[in-house]
Amino acid sequence: MRIEANGIAIAFDGKPILSGIDLALRPGELVGLIGANGAGKTTLLRILADLLPPAAGTVLYDGKPARTLGRRALAQRLAFLAQGGSVQWQMRAEAVVALGRLPHRRPFADLTEADRAAISNAFAATDASAFRERSLGSLSGGERMRVLLARALAVEAEMLLADEPLVGLDPRHQLEAMALFRRIAAAGTGVVVVLHDLSLAGRFCDRLVLLESGRILADGPPATVLDDDNLARAFGIAVARGKRGGEDFVLPWQALTNEEASR
Template sequence: MQIEARDIAVSLGGKLVLRGIDLSLRAGEMVGLIGPNGAGKTTLLRVLADLLPADAGSLRYDGLTARALGRKTLARRIAFLAQGGTVHWQMRAGAVVALGRLPHRRPFADQNAADHAAIARAMAAADVTGFTERTLDSLSGGERMRVLLARALAVEARMLLADEPLAGLDPLHQLEAMALLRRTAHAGAGVVVVLHDLSLAGRFCDRLVLLDQGRVLADGAPDSVLDDANLARAFGIEVARGAQDGQPYALPWRPIPRKDETAS
C-alpha cells in the first residue's frame, strides 16, 4: 500500500497545526515520526488514518481518495493505534484484541478460523497471550498498551499507524515492541510510528520524518535526520553520540542555552 499526502494543512481551535506537509509512505518500510511536543505528530497521524479531515491538500491511498476506496476497505488496509492506551470498556483482553478483526467480518457473523488464527498470532507477537481472560482494568498501563497493539496487529492491515506505542512500557518491552514493529514492516506492511526516544527511533526505523512547528524539517535516513543542526533547531538540545554493535546512537545530553541566558 502507498499513502501520498500533498500540501496538507490542518487548523485546530483557530491555530494552524500542520502546513505544507508532503509525505509519501509505502509498504515494507518503518517510518518514525519525531519532533518536539506540539509539532503536529499526532495530528498528522490522524489525518493519514482518515480520522481527521485536512483543511487543505490531498490524500491518496493507492491512488484513490478515502471516499473512492470506501470506509470498510480502508478499515481493512489501515490499522490505527491511538495514544495513551485509554480503554473505557470492562472487557477481557482477548475480546479487545478480537475487535481488530471486525473490518474483515460481516455484521453479526461469528469469528472464523482465519480470525482465530490472526488473533492468536497478534497476542503472541505482543506477548499478551497470558492476559486473554483478564479484564483491561486489571492490567497496568503498559500491559494495556500491549493489548491494544495486539488489537492493531490483528487487523493484519497493509499499513499500521501507531501513536506513541512505547508509552508506559518498561525497557524490555520497548525493545520488543520496536523489534516487532520492524518485523511487521519488513514482512511487507507499512509502519508509521510516533516516537520520542531518539535512540530507539534511529536504531529501529528505516526512515525518520522530523516535524517542527507543523512542517517537515527533515525526511530521510536516520543518520541524516538526527544530525546536530536538526536536533538543535527542533529540540534545542545537544546530543552525545556513540556506537554499539556497529550501530550509531544519539542521546539527548544538554539543552542549548537560550539567547537570553547567554546574554546574562
C-alpha cells in the same frame, strides 16, 4: 498500500498546526515520526488515517481518496493505534483484540478460523497471551498498551499507524515492540510510529520524518535526520553519540539556550 499526502494544512482555533506537508509512505518501510511536543505529530497521523479531515490538501491511498475506497475497505487495509492506551470498556483482553477483526467479518457472524488465528498471532507477537482472560481494568498501563497493539495487529492491515506505542512500556518491551515493528515492515507492511525516544528511532527505523512547528524539517535516513543542527532546532538539545555492535546511537545530553539552538 502507498499513502500520499500533498499540501496538508490544518489549524485549531485559528492557530496553524500543520502547513504544507508533503509525505509519501510506502510498503515495507518502518518510518519514525518525531518532533517536540506540539509539533503536529498526532494531528498528522490522524489525518493520514482518515480520522481527521485536513483544512487543505489531499491524502490518497494507492492513488485514490478514502471515499472512493470506502470505509470498510480502508479499515481492512489500514490499522490505527491511538495514543495513550486509555480504554472505556470493561472487557476481556481477548474480546478487545477480537475487535481488530471487525472490518473482515460479516455483521453478527462468529469468528472464523482465520479470525482466531490472527488474534492468537497478535497476542503472541506482543507477548500478551497471559492477559487473554483478564479484563483491561486489571492490567497496568504497559500491559493495556500491549493488548491494544495486539488489537491493531489483528487487523492484518497493509499499513499500521501507531501513535506513541511505547508509552507505558518497560525498557524490555520497548525494545521488543520496536523489533516487532521492524519485522512487520520487513514482511511488507508499511509501519509509521510516533516516537520520542531518539535512540530507538535512530536504531530501528528505516526512515525518520522530523516535524518542527507543523512543518517537515527533515525526512530521510536516521543518520541524516538526527544531525546536530536539526536536533538543536527541533528540540533545543545537544546529544552524545556512540556506537554499539556496529550501530550508532544518540542520547539527549544537554538542553540548549534559545541562542545556542538558533545558531
